[in-house]
Amino acid sequence: MEDMEAMHDNCVQEFCAAAETLLVSEQIHFPDEGRFREIAAYTENRWGLQHCVGAIDGSHIPIIAPQHYHTYYFNRKGWHSIILQGVVDGMVLFWNVFAGLPGSLHDARVLRMSTLWELASWGNLFPAHIRNICPVTAGYYILGDSAYALQSWLLKPFHDTG
Incomplete structure (x- = not known):
């Protein structure tokens, strides 16, 4: 049984390494300034959100x-997982992925x-592109759920206080 688990772990790691090497760099591209402008325009036209360039969330991948x-991999849902964090644009296309941390x-x-x-943190996430949205001057931002801390870019x- 232990040999089977070790073989499974090796297969998963080999698959992930191959996918990262062969697919991620081909399929997921960090946007340049022009692409961020396109993403923001699409999101505003389709969803009515001005200057928004993405949405972020985590997903548990069972292991x-x-x-x-x-125990590090035992998540709050009661099973073992690794976490995939993704950022998608308004067309639900990934432009950033981070995966592999324990599900806990x-x-x-x-x-x-x-x-x-x-x-x-270094101010290098988005190109400097400021826009006046009502009384507020804002740069590009992404949307997150209540799990995340409010940032100038997120x-x-x-909070519903009733």
Whole structure:
């Protein structure tokens, strides 16, 4: 049984490495300034959100519990997983993916461990493109759910205080 689990883990890791090497660089591209402008225009025309260039969320990918540190992979839903964090544009096309962290981690922590957070922290996530939206001057932003912390580049729902 242990040999079967080890073989499964090796297959999963080999598949993920191959997919990352062969598919991610071909299929998922970080937008340049022109592409961000196109994404924002599409999102505004289709969804009515001005200057929005994406939505972020995490998804749990089921795995067989590893022998070591299996509790790290046990998620809040009651099963073992790794987390895939994705950012999609208004057409639901991925432009950023970060995956592989243990399922026990919170979405906000996964974001803080990603290159997306690093780029945002250095001010290199979006090109400088400011727009007046009603009384507010805003740059490009992405939308997240209530799991994320409000940032100048990441909007989340208002907290419902009743």
